[in-house]
Amino acid sequence: MTASAQDVAGDLADVRIGVVTFPGSLxxxxxxxxxxxxxxxxxxxxxxxxxxxxxxxVILPGGFSYGDYLRAGAIASFSPIMREIIDAARRxxxxxxxxxxxxxxxxxxxxxxxxxRNAHLHFRNRDQCLRIEARTAWTGDFxxxxxxxxxxxxxEGRYVAGAEVLAAVEAEGRVLARxxxxxxxxxxxxxxxxxxxxxxxxxxxxxxxxxVEALTGPSTDGLGFFTSILASILGARAVSTG
Amino acid sequence: MTRVVVDVMLxxxxxxxxxxxxxxxxxxxxxxxxxxxxxxxxFELEVTDPVDEAAIRQIADTLLANxxxxxxxxxxxx
Numbered sequence: 001m002t003a004s005a006q007d008v009a010g011d012l013a014d015v016r017i018g019v020v021t022f023p024g025s026l027x028x029x030x031x032x033x034x035x036x037x038x039x040x041x042x043x044x045x046x047x048x049x050x051x052x053x054x055x056x057x058v059i060l061p062g063g064f065s066y067g068d069y070l071r072a073g074a075i076a077s078f079s080p081i082m083r084e085i086i087d088a089a090r091r092x093x094x095x096x097x098x099x100x101x102x103x104x105x106x107x108x109x110x111x112x113x114x115x116x117r118n119a120h121l122h123f124r125n126r127d128q129c130l131r132i133e134a135r136t137a138w139t140g141d142f143x144x145x146x147x148x149x150x151x152x153x154x155x156e157g158r159y160v161a162g163a164e165v166l167a168a169v170e171a172e173g174r175v176l177a178r179x180x181x182x183x184x185x186x187x188x189x190x191x192x193x194x195x196x197x198x199x200x201x202x203x204x205x206x207x208x209x210x211x212v213e214a215l216t217g218p219s220t221d222g223l224g225f226f227t228s229i230l231a232s233i234l235g236a237r238a239v240s241t242g
Numbered sequence: 243m244t245r246v247v248v249d250v251m252l253x254x255x256x257x258x259x260x261x262x263x264x265x266x267x268x269x270x271x272x273x274x275x276x277x278x279x280x281x282x283x284x285f286e287l288e289v290t291d292p293v294d295e296a297a298i299r300q301i302a303d304t305l306l307a308n309x310x311x312x313x314x315x316x317x318x319x320x
Contacts, residue, residue, distance in 0.1 A: 071308055078305070107308065114311045116252075119259050160256055160311060186259075 012039035015230050018055035020085070020101075022047040022076045026063035027098065027209055034209040035059070038226035047079040056233045057094040057137075058085055060101025062153075062207060072115060072156045073103030082108060094137045094200040094229055099154055102193065102203030111194055111203045112169055113161030118154065119186025127218040128152040128206050129180040130192050134173055136199035137232040141224045148221035152184050152192075152206040159187035159194075159205070169194055176202055244293050245319040250307045251282035293318055 017035045019042050021028045032042035043055050047065075052058070065076035076082060086108055089095045097105040105111045118124060129149050132142040142148070161169065166188055169175060176193035183190050185205075193204030208222030252258050258280050265279040285306050287298065298316050307314040 070305070074305070074308065106310070112310075114308055116256065116311060117259055119257065121259050121263055162253075162255065162310075186257075 009039060011234055012230050013041055015040045015057075015233050016043045016053070016055045017041070017226075017229065018043045018045040018052060018058040020045045020047060020058065020060050020081055022063070022065035022079065024064040024067055025061050025100070027061040027207065028063070030207075030209045031059045031061045031098065034212045034222065034226045037212050038223055038230055040226065040230045045081055047076065047081050050080050050084050052081075052084050052088060052093075055093075057096070057229050058088075059209075060085075060095065060097040060104050061209070062099030062101060065100055065104065068100075068156070071103075071107065073100055073105075073107040076100075076104045077107035086110060089201050092198070092200060094232065095202070096138050096225065096229070097203040098207055098209060099157070099205055102205055103156070105201065105203045110201050111196060112165045112174075113159055113188075113191075113194065115154075115156050115205065116158045116160050117156050118158050118184075123153070123155040124157070124184045125153040126151070126184065128184055128192075130177045130206060131180050132177050134176045134195050134199065136176065136195045136202050136228075138202045138225050138229050139176065140232055141228040147180055148208075148211075148224070149219045150206045150208050150211040150222045151218065154185060154205055157185040157187065157205045159185075159191045161188065172197060177204060177206075243288050244291055246287045246289050246293060246298050247317045247319060248285040248287065248298070248302045248306050248314055249282060249317070250285070250302070250312050250314045251280060253311055253313055256311050 017040050019028050019032045035042040043053050103115045106114050132146045174195050176195045179190040179192050195202045208225040211217035211219050211222030261280040268276045302314040
């Protein structure tokens with residue numbers, strides 16, 4: 001490794017990405033692994049504490065937090081760690097919610113709309129093509145309009161919102177990604193993910209963290225989410241230190 | 243103690259595939275008179291007197307229902 005390459009690797013490893021574990025989380029291990037493969041440092045965060053451990057960004061992973069009781073993501077959105085994450089996100093902390101994490105972000109009111117029971121009522125698990133539409137802190141490494149293949153696996157992944165909200169999300173370019181080909185769950189307008197107006201708070205139903213290695217994933221396309229956030233955080237640091 | 247019932251239903255503009263599945267089952271069972279089914283949730287709260295109905299509505303609005311997709315109604319049982 002050259003001296004400059006070592007510097008870059010050192011800078012990347014200084015970026016701390018928190019991954020929250022709720023009771024019932026399933027994909028926290030894979031999310032942490034994806035962060036590590038992208039070069040960053042995953043930091044385990046626990047739902048029952050108020051400690052964000054000075055992380056630079058947070059991932060809410062997939063799974064069935066609190067058993068999906070009441071509504072998927074509803075009870076998790078009131079957990080102690082989420083109080084801190086909601087406050088920090090409103091001040092600019094980047095947050096990515098994947099699958100159940102997306103449901104938590106919608107329940108917390110950080111993203112518009114809601115995720116409901118799949119239109120066909122079946123759990124759907126398959127490799128899925130998506131088109132990345134919005135440029136955000138989590139998607140900066142993708143070309144606009146890039147098509148990627150990552151796993152989708154959900155029973156309550158049907159994105160819905162009121163007509164006015166949907167129109168605003170479209171008009172403001174806040175559709176993060178859309179399903180290409182078959183829509184796996186009946187989501188409105190084939191929406192697979194949305195972003196907030198700042199591009200820092202992002203939710204996605206499919207699972208990029210399961211597509212980061214050729215051995216285990218259908219592609220390595222998912223890695224782009226994790227390299228994007230590391231680059232975004234390093235870029236912001238470079239600006240602030242001048 | 244007073245029992246307060248909170249009924250939560252998906253808003254009419256949100257499609258309800260579970261209700262449709264129930265309707266389909268009823269049709270197969272020969273109940274042709276049922277034209278539509280919507281499925282919701284019922285919560286029964288045992289509340290100390292006097293009942294603060296505003297507080298119950300806040301509970302329903304923040305936790306029991308997701309106002310993005312659901313409506314709720316509160317019934318204090320006497």
